[in-house]
Amino acid sequence: MRYWLMKSEPEEFSIDDLVAAPKQSTAWIGVRNYQARNFMRDQMQLGDGVFFYHSSCPEPGIAGLAEVSAPAYPDATQFDKKSPYHDPKATRETPRWVHVDVKLVRKTRLVSLAELREHQELADMRVLARGNRLSITPIEPGEWKFITQKLMKL
DNA sequence: GCCAACGTTGGC
DNA sequence: GCCAACGTTGGC
Numbered sequence: 339m340r341y342w343l344m345k346s347e348p349e350e351f352s353i354d355d356l357v358a359a360p361k362q363s364t365a366w367i368g369v370r371n372y373q374a375r376n377f378m379r380d381q382m383q384l385g386d387g388v389f390f391y392h393s394s395c396p397e398p399g400i401a402g403l404a405e406v407s408a409p410a411y412p413d414a415t416q417f418d419k420k421s422p423y424h425d426p427k428a429t430r431e432t433p434r435w436v437h438v439d440v441k442l443v444r445k446t447r448l449v450s451l452a453e454l455r456e457h458q459e460l461a462d463m464r465v466l467a468r469g470n471r472l473s474i475t476p477i478e479p480g481e482w483k484f485i486t487q488k489l490m491k492l
Numbered sequence: 493g494c495c496a497a498c499g500t501t502g503g504c
Numbered sequence: 505g506c507c508a509a510c511g512t513t514g515g516c
Contacts, residue, residue: 345513345514347514371499372499393513393514394513394515395514398514398515451515468497469496469498469514470497470513470514471497471498471499471512472498472513473513
């Protein structure tokens with residue numbers, strides 16, 4: 339059982355979209371970064387905890403809790419010539435990109451990036467690091483606990 | 493809209 | 505295999 343932070347641009351797919359989604363679940367398609375892919379492929383397991391993070395928006399931050407609801411499987415958009423996620427080097431025999439499914443646990447108050455930065459306990463979070471661009475990052479159990487219990491009061 | 497940081501590409 | 509150029513991310 340691990341914990342993760344997964345970024346999504348709310349203009350593309352927000353926590354409210356997840357709330358409204360069929361089965362409150364979504365296929366995390368479109369990741370085209372090897373490090374993020376490897377996390378999904380090699381480490382993410384059913385039931386892992388996920389912070390759903392809003393990025394590239396007026397108030398970036400954690401907007402809800404989710405969990406991994408399906409382990410990694412090939413991303414169909416890599417084979418689709420019409421998709422913005424198409425990868426000409428990927429074949430069905432040797433897919434290059436995979437993704438997990440994620441389902442809602444609960445929407446929470448928005449714990450903003452600015453608020454995360456205020457806490458020494460969270461100083462090592464990857465998402466707070468300068469120049470961080472990775473869309474999926476591991477979260478330490480202590481960080482998960484601090485955010486869900488102390489900040490969200492769950 | 494700016495720009496720092498970082499990943500990827502491709503020439504050599 | 506190096507590394508400059510380029511493209512993208514994402515906070516501000």
